[in-house]
Amino acid sequence: MPIPVSYPGVYVQEVSSGVHTITGVATSVTAFVGRTLRGPLDTDGPDGVVTVTGFPDFQRVYGGIWSGSPLSFAVRDFFLNGGGQAIIVRVYLAGGDPPAATLHLPVGGGSPFDLVAANPGGWGNKLQARVDHDVSDPSDATLFNLYVRDGNTGQVEEFRNVSMDPDAPRAVDKVLAASSALVRTSVALVSPAGTVPDANDPPSPTHPLWGTEAGNTTNTWVDTGTPADLGSDGQALAASNIIDASLIGPKQGIYALEHADLFNLLCVPPFTLSDTELVDAAAYCQSRRAVLIVDPPADWTLSDAAKTSGGFADLAGGFGTTGRYAACYFPSLQQPDPTKDNQLGVFPPSGAVAGVIARTDAQRGVWKAPAGLDASVLGAPALSVPLTDAENGLLNPLGLNCLRSFPLSGRVVWGARTMRGADRLADEWKYLPVRRTALYIEESLYRGTQWVVFEPNDEPLWAQIRLNVGAFMQGLFRQGAFQGSTPKEAYFVKCDKETTTQNDINSGVVNIVVGFAPLKPAEFVVITVQQLAGQITV
Numbered sequence: 453m454p455i456p457v458s459y460p461g462v463y464v465q466e467v468s469s470g471v472h473t474i475t476g477v478a479t480s481v482t483a484f485v486g487r488t489l490r491g492p493l494d495t496d497g498p499d500g501v502v503t504v505t506g507f508p509d510f511q512r513v514y515g516g517i518w519s520g521s522p523l524s525f526a527v528r529d530f531f532l533n534g535g536g537q538a539i540i541v542r543v544y545l546a547g548g549d550p551p552a553a554t555l556h557l558p559v560g561g562g563s564p565f566d567l568v569a570a571n572p573g574g575w576g577n578k579l580q581a582r583v584d585h586d587v588s589d590p591s592d593a594t595l596f597n598l599y600v601r602d603g604n605t606g607q608v609e610e611f612r613n614v615s616m617d618p619d620a621p622r623a624v625d626k627v628l629a630a631s632s633a634l635v636r637t638s639v640a641l642v643s644p645a646g647t648v649p650d651a652n653d654p655p656s657p658t659h660p661l662w663g664t665e666a667g668n669t670t671n672t673w674v675d676t677g678t679p680a681d682l683g684s685d686g687q688a689l690a691a692s693n694i695i696d697a698s699l700i701g702p703k704q705g706i707y708a709l710e711h712a713d714l715f716n717l718l719c720v721p722p723f724t725l726s727d728t729e730l731v732d733a734a735a736y737c738q739s740r741r742a743v744l745i746v747d748p749p750a751d752w753t754l755s756d757a758a759k760t761s762g763g764f765a766d767l768a769g770g771f772g773t774t775g776r777y778a779a780c781y782f783p784s785l786q787q788p789d790p791t792k793d794n795q796l797g798v799f800p801p802s803g804a805v806a807g808v809i810a811r812t813d814a815q816r817g818v819w820k821a822p823a824g825l826d827a828s829v830l831g832a833p834a835l836s837v838p839l840t841d842a843e844n845g846l847l848n849p850l851g852l853n854c855l856r857s858f859p860l861s862g863r864v865v866w867g868a869r870t871m872r873g874a875d876r877l878a879d880e881w882k883y884l885p886v887r888r889t890a891l892y893i894e895e896s897l898y899r900g901t902q903w904v905v906f907e908p909n910d911e912p913l914w915a916q917i918r919l920n921v922g923a924f925m926q927g928l929f930r931q932g933a934f935q936g937s938t939p940k941e942a943y944f945v946k947c948d949k950e951t952t953t954q955n956d957i958n959s960g961v962v963n964i965v966v967g968f969a970p971l972k973p974a975e976f977v978v979i980t981v982q983q984l985a986g987q988i989t990v
Contacts (some may be wrong), residue, residue: 470916474900474924479818479892480810481532483539483715483742484803485706486523487689489515490575491542494708498676500542501711507531514540515575515604519791520685520720526803529785530719532831533804534811539715541708543694544572545687553577553683554638557649565649567600567614567628569683576683576724577635578603580662583649588613594620596648598632601662609634617645694720695729695736704734709740711978714895716742716888717809720799724749725767725780734774734871741891741898743884746780746871747800754837758846759781765850768871775871776881781805781853783837785829785863801855804829808865819889821868821973829855829863849875851882855949868973886970889933897921897966909957914947917964921945925968935969943968 455465485494491514492500504510510527517524523540530538544551553576556564569576580601587595598611609632614624618641655661699705709715718737723730724747737744747759748764757764764782768775781801789797805822808829809984812822835855839847844854844866851874854866869885872879881887900920907913925943928934936942944967951963 470912470919471923472900472903472916472920474896474920476892476896476924476928477714477890477899478537479716480535480806480813481537481539481715482535482717482719482806482810483541483706483709484523484527484530485541485694485709485711485718485720486543487521487545487686488523488540488542489518489521489685490571490573491515491540492571493544494541494704495702497703498711500541503712504538504540505536510538510540514542515573518690519789522800523719523972525787525799526719526721526806529787529799529801529804529831530807530810533807533829534814536810536814539709539712541706543689543705545689545693546572547684547687551684551686553579554681555579555635556681557579557583559647559649560648561965561977565646567635568638570632570634570636572683572686574683574685575604578849580952581635582652584660585648585651585652594645594648596651596826598624598649600632602634615645616641616648618643620645630873630933632984633927691720691723691727694723695733697732706736709736715740716891717806718742718744719802719806720744721747721802722750723747724800725764728770731771731774731777734771737777738774742777743870743891744778745802745806745924746778747802748780748782750784750800750836752782752784752837754839754843754846757852758843758850763850764852765848765874768851768874771871773872775851776879776887778871779853779869779884780851780871781855781867782847782864783835783839783855785832785855786834786836787832796834801829801832804832805865817931817933818892819885821883821885821972823865823868825858825864825870827865828861829865832863835863851877853884857881868975883972886972889968889970893925893928893966893968895957896924899963900924901964904962909952909962910959911948913962914949914952917947917962918945921947921964921966925966927930928968933971935971941969944955 455463455464461555464975492502494500502513507528527538551572552569555567559565567581569579580603582599584597586597589595594615594617595613598614599608601608611627614622614627617623623641625641694705700707703710720733726749730746734744771778782799785801785804787799788794808827809822812820812827835857839854840857846852848867851869851871853869855863856866857863868884868886870881873882922945925945926939929939931944934942946965951965956963
């Protein structure tokens, strides 16, 4: 706006440059959905979708490696192979037993004050609690101190001066709900204030602190002889417990990821290519601009994968065009199982592959195929099915990415195709790096052009769009993301009266057209060798 002038002199006015920098989004945030030992549930809303940045984080929140959780091994492999950020969604299927453990704190001769584990699982069966009455105001009969210990990890939580009065600032039910990772009250407090739990005896040489020997009244712990108090690890999951239309409304299973702002890769171990629900998972990835990493059946052999009926080609065909948002890797990994005395077991490769993808993105960029001698799979001393070049040649034209073992290089990813990568399909999204580069550009522009909404739809706006989108694409070009030796050969950004007609303006629409020349991997290297005949002098 023109600056108002009223007196002779110099006036200074700042004018906007029209620059709205577009920042590229993350490319390798990986979501894992499945069963874990402990932790928040998918039914907990936004609190049930937790981001972890390392395996110690996963151990702290979800309990680490557990034989009943293929997901836990996949998360371990993800971070081991270079992954940096994972989103965990825990799905729990209750069995006949109560899901969460209960602690009974005695209250004089009346009914006990009950605490329950913060989330379901047998882990809660080792919870312990202590109470003392050494409070800040001894005249307040509603106050007490509560200490809770996780016998699995040794973690102890302290809650001092909590109250049985529901109207008190430190009402125990509200304090535990807000601050405790271990327990909750079984019911909300009600007026009038209840009696505080009995204090435990002080520790002694015969009854040490947190001891659990018979007759020890220093602690309160779950009575292992009372099944009604014990938590259950629940039942094994089926694919339908994670991927089903009935889960869309309540945002559970994979659809709990609606609470996540962004994810780029999705892994749902141990569910495999033969699980028809994975088609819906790929469709969901399409809606979120992400890619599904599909595991092969653990018992697949080479002939199972390559056979003409019921093999990979038939199963991949069920994905249709959503196969552009999925990639499958074969064979499975053979790794030491720490839950079984480090005996070799067979594990899904999706977590390790996602880690390799994250490592490649960080080192080279999303446009680099996550395959080759640099794409080594760490932590896997063997593959379930060793492949030769000829056997690899049977599977690659079908769009099935192979894991190979080479001397010195070890286990490596040796394929970079989507599940629409079969040669006979001739799909434009045949290659995984091309698909992921497009998704990266789409998501970055989607987020980086939100400022355009409700701006006046005319040439000044179009010029700003060309400036900002063009700057983003030029930055990618300088990093080597596109084909071509000049920007004109590599990409274009068009937003003017040709893309946005008067009718579009009347309808409130602005059209931005962005094109790019993708880099495709050098999948086949052909070397021609010719023998030179000796010079013949005439």
